[in-house]
Amino acid sequence: MRSVTEHRDAILSAISPLPPAELALADCLGLVTTADISSRVPLPGFDNSAMDGYAVRAASVVGASAATPVTLTVVGEVAAGADASGLQVGPGEAVRIMTGAMMPAGADAVVMVERTDGGLERVAVTEAVESGRSIRPAGEDVQEGELVIPAGARVNARTLALAASTGHPRLPVRPRPRVAIVSTGDELIPPGEALAPGQIHESNAIMLAAAVRTLGCEVVASSAATDDPDALVALLADLAGRCDALVTSGGVSMGAYDVVKAALHERGIDFVQVAMQPGKPQGFGLFGEQQVPIFALPGNPVSAFVSFEVFVAPALEAMMGATHERRVVQGVMGHELSSPAGRTQIARAVTSRSGEDWLVDPVVGQGSHFIADLVRANSLVIVPAETTRMVAGDPVEVWLLSEPGSTW
Numbered sequence: 001m002r003s004v005t006e007h008r009d010a011i012l013s014a015i016s017p018l019p020p021a022e023l024a025l026a027d028c029l030g031l032v033t034t035a036d037i038s039s040r041v042p043l044p045g046f047d048n049s050a051m052d053g054y055a056v057r058a059a060s061v062v063g064a065s066a067a068t069p070v071t072l073t074v075v076g077e078v079a080a081g082a083d084a085s086g087l088q089v090g091p092g093e094a095v096r097i098m099t100g101a102m103m104p105a106g107a108d109a110v111v112m113v114e115r116t117d118g119g120l121e122r123v124a125v126t127e128a129v130e131s132g133r134s135i136r137p138a139g140e141d142v143q144e145g146e147l148v149i150p151a152g153a154r155v156n157a158r159t160l161a162l163a164a165s166t167g168h169p170r171l172p173v174r175p176r177p178r179v180a181i182v183s184t185g186d187e188l189i190p191p192g193e194a195l196a197p198g199q200i201h202e203s204n205a206i207m208l209a210a211a212v213r214t215l216g217c218e219v220v221a222s223s224a225a226t227d228d229p230d231a232l233v234a235l236l237a238d239l240a241g242r243c244d245a246l247v248t249s250g251g252v253s254m255g256a257y258d259v260v261k262a263a264l265h266e267r268g269i270d271f272v273q274v275a276m277q278p279g280k281p282q283g284f285g286l287f288g289e290q291q292v293p294i295f296a297l298p299g300n301p302v303s304a305f306v307s308f309e310v311f312v313a314p315a316l317e318a319m320m321g322a323t324h325e326r327r328v329v330q331g332v333m334g335h336e337l338s339s340p341a342g343r344t345q346i347a348r349a350v351t352s353r354s355g356e357d358w359l360v361d362p363v364v365g366q367g368s369h370f371i372a373d374l375v376r377a378n379s380l381v382i383v384p385a386e387t388t389r390m391v392a393g394d395p396v397e398v399w400l401l402s403e404p405g406s407t408w
């Protein structure tokens with residue numbers, strides 16, 4: 001059997017990052033930049049007011065106070081967005097100014113409106129200000145040409161604001177991988193439809209599609225296939241023409257109707273046993289003319305989820321030019337857990353803070369069909385292959401899936 005690391009490395013060595021593309025800012029959230037981005041403008045772009053008030057010469061209001069106000073002549077007004085280049089503030093003069101508006105020539109400070117009587121023709125100022133008060137100088141934040149977003153940055157809400165304000169309507173990024181999902185099994189019925197004996201409601205497709213979207217990838221198709229190998233190959237060939245990765249679930253084990261394995265093992269896809277529980281049977285390879293990476297995951301719902309976390313997520317991140325970042329903490333076992341010899345167990349657990357420790361309580365149902373216990377858990381616990389029994393107090397690696405203290 002392959003170790004978890006060997007299988008993940010085999011997958012990652014076959015995966016290439018998608019070629020870069022220039023995408024509109026609104027499409028870039030979560031993607032990774034492929035080039036350094038420099039500012040096209042200084043920020044602020046011009047000297048402007050930080051307050052609603054009056055642009056003045058500081059020298060004109062020396063000694064101003066509530067008891068000894070200084071009265072200035074109002075010679076104009078400038079709002080945000082207006083061109084102030086025709087205005088001039090001389091000694092004893094003021095210009096009404098709004099936050100973000102261009103400073104008029106001659107003024108070197110702003111008095112906030114609360115420190116005046118708000119006059120429109122003449123204004124009484126009740127506070128002295130030093131030169132530079134309430135002015136945001138051009139280039140104070142960013143110089144024109146300055147590097148603002150480095151290549152390899154993950155685009156978030158703040159990055160998008162910086163790109164927009166430095167004059168970039170688009171960013172060079174690795175695009176979102178387009179992923180197609182295929183569930184297999186004659187027993188699968190859409191949720192909500194009546195079940196005949198032997199049938200179950202399909203649940204892997206919606207779970208895997210959500211996991212794909214959570215990573216920032218796009219789901220371009222979610223299809224159900226029967227246990228007919230020729231029909232499955234035709235479906236996959238069609239999907240391969242319009243996606244960057246294929247994820248199937250089910251049909252990879254030893255059963256007489258394990259359709260994915262039957263259809264793909266002759267087509268260059270490797271089917272291996274990985275020394276892990278759950279998730280032992282795994283298929284991976286490059287499918288069809290387009291050589292699209294295909295992840296053939298086991299059908300048991302918990303196995304499919306864990307396989308996605310361990311193998312598919314790092315591969316999709318690699319296609320986006322990123323490394324998959326998990327929240328990994330060192331936990332302490334809260335109670336005993338047995339583990340199969342020679343297989344890394346990826347157990348589901350409720351992990352919570354207990355003083356300085358992360359206390360790990362494995363959920364009761366560790367079978368790969370226990371969906372409710374998968375949901376009760378908020379973390380995955382990595383029990384090394386050589387460990388067959390963990391007891392309370394043993395240290396263990398934990399991958400947090402959701403916030404500790406809440407499983408929902």
Ligand SMILES: Nc1nc2c(c(=O)[nH]1)N[C@H]1C(S)=C(S)[C@@H](COP(=O)(O)OP(=O)(O)OC[C@H]3O[C@@H](n4cnc5c(N)ncnc54)[C@H](O)[C@@H]3O)O[C@H]1N2
Nearest residue numbers: 183185202203204205250251252253254280298299300303
């Ligand atoms: N003789 C052996 N049998 C099995 C072995 C083995 O080594 N020898 N391995 C077991 C392990 S471990 C796993 S995991 C499963 C993997 O099986 P398959 O990937 O072939 O999956 P299926 O047989 O299609 O389904 C397994 C199970 O999951 C349910 N399922 C499948 N797809 C969905 C779906 N989309 N939504 C909800 N539930 C689904 C399916 O009904 C089965 O109950 O094989 C063991 N057997």
Ligand code: MOO
Nearest residue numbers: 278279280303368
């Ligand atoms: O390895 Mo299977 O994935 O245990 O259930």
